[in-house]
Amino acid sequence: MCAATPEGLDLYRFSGIARSAISQHISRDFGDTGFHKVTIAVSNAEQFAFSYTIGRLWKRRGSGCRSALWIISPKVMAGTVVVIEEQAGIETTNIWLRLRTSTKAIFVTADRLYDCVLGTDFTYADFRFWAAFDMFLLEKAEESALDGHPVTLVSGSVCTICCEERPVKMTFCAESGILRELIWPHQRDHNPIRVLQAGGLLKIDGIWTPQVIAVSRPRDGYSSRMTLRGTAHHLEIDDKLFDPERVNSALLAEFTDALKLVPNISN
Secondary structure (H helix, E strand, O other): OOOOOOOOHHHOOOHHHHHHHHHHHOOOOOOOOEEEEEEEEEEEEEEEEEEEEEEEEEEOOOOOEEEEEEEEEEEHHHOOEEEEEEOOOOOOOOEEEEEEOOOOOOEHHHHHHEEOOOOOOEHHHHHHOOOOHHHEEEEEEEEEEEEOOOEEEEHHHHHEOOOOOOOEEEEEOOOOOEEEEEEEEEOOOOOOEEEEEEEEEEOOOOOOEEEEEEEEEOOOEEEEEEEEEEEEEOOOHHHHHHHOOOOHHHHHHHHHHHHHHHEEEEO
């Protein structure tokens, strides 16, 4: 049993293969603190629509993690912040949205966890570090390969806070524990409704990190692609940057300037 597993998540209800993959995912090292700079490009019917540059900070404490995402560009939205507070493997998540022009943070209710964020195809749940295993009924698990790398394939059904039971397929990297693929098939024809894929894994500061995370909705022709541009780990980060009532665009701008020295990643 992984030390990071919080109360409320019973891993022993899963099969041995699935339990091993889940434990590895939960206990993987993504850095006690860290920073990502990413771009998110949004497409409609394979035509580019718009993009964002986003900063992401996080601080992990045992089985919990707080993260803050903020828009760096375009300038008209710079400083808009999302703060996420999560527990390893547990669906219940605290989320706050603070618009750049607002003095108060808006608490995002549980029924909006799977809403698309800022007009992209990414939901609030997609920005979590841990998948929410307490909502899964995983019936099958097998070892396989993806892009020549060993993976564990897990399938079953899921019932979320705001959605009725539906099928789900997940793929975990056997080496890093990273969720490589999450597919939501249609209940009748089993064709994908929504697909999340992580690829181009890099090891930076001894930590495995995807270079690209993409979300697509094949039936609708929409997709969003998040590309890693820079990262750093083991930073000193003030807790007020994760406080939705205290963090503001000025603080984030100051932190963003300090991180200009973080080397860019070539993609």
